[in-house]
Amino acid sequence: MAGLTGRMSTVIKAKVSKLLDRAEDPAETLDYSYQKQVEQLQNVKKGIADVVTAKKRLQMQESSLQRSVVKLDTQARQAVSAGQEDLARMALERKNVAQTELQSLDGQVSELEEQQQRLTDSEQKLRAKIEAFRTKKEVIKAQYSAAEAQVRISEAATGVGEQMADVGLAMQRAIDKTENMKARADAVSELEAAGTFDDITGLGTGEDDIDRQLKQLSNGPQVDDELAKLKSEIGAGSPPPSAQIPAQSQAPGATPAEPSPEDAQQAPAGDGQA
Amino acid sequence: MIVRISGEDQYLLADEYSEELKRLESAVVGVVDGGRADGFDEAYGALLDYVRTHGTPIGDADIESSQVILPPADLSFEEAGREFTGEGLIPD
16 A cells, blocks of 8 residues: 555564564574563653653643632732723733633643553553563474574564554654643743733733733733623622721721722721721 | 554454555545645544454454554644655654
8 A cells, every 4th residue: 555554554664674683593583572572661651651740740730820810810800899990901811811721731631641541552552462472482482493483483573563663653742742732831831930820910000021912812802801791790799889888987087088999908007097 | 454553453454345445545645635634534534444443453462463554543634744745754
């Protein structure tokens, strides 16, 4: 078969024969093949451990982003209550970016999970074949003349070699994928380290580079909708000003000017002084 | 004929199925040559499914070489293109 299958078959077979070419003597082929097989099994185990580590790292990042989403949502609500629409919008934009990242991480974690499962299956298959090879080599040694043993050994070694080459390929693909994921995860980590998803209250109203980038990333209309929803929720619920009236009536020192949540935050201090 | 689906299993496929296998492979080649990325998953999936449903899996402890090795099921359209142009999935 040409095309798709031909190329793949040729390359794998070439790899296998390269492995076997190194030994001429049948006994040497046996030992060499078996030793290579056991080594490869160790590599597969290491490969699986690497995939698990990458997955754990992404899962940790997921929980941290989940916390950020909750925090930014709270901050957006507080900002709406305080009438600080710019700050609320900024929090919602960041929350949007964090949520988009979360979804992408979710997909990556499931992809790694599948990969881990596939590699574990391949490891079991390879282990079974190596075990079969070990048994077979004893039979070959006991039953066949040197010339015939050579043929049978090379058949068996080729069969196991093909499995090894295949597991090797699966591992390579898994590593390539985790590398891509790592690059993206590192970019998100940098945003997190810069405090992007952390606390917006410390920021001034001036836009920095991060904000401009985030605005491009986050979906504008979606943020508008969410902001409108938050405003109606907070406006329709118990409105903060009326809730603060009793507190103010008890504090004679408080200014009778229109109350804002900022005043409310300062009220306890004023109380203490009175 | 023994067919391996890379990353999965080896299957023993009776000779009577090889015509259809060739036809399905040509369909995949046609999709890739024609640059029809959206038809690739379906065409390649059909080829693999044919092997899975008509072949008998080779036992884990049976040591056999394959006559045909098919790339893994998660092969992308771009990777399939590289298979044809000679760069291949596995660097030489």
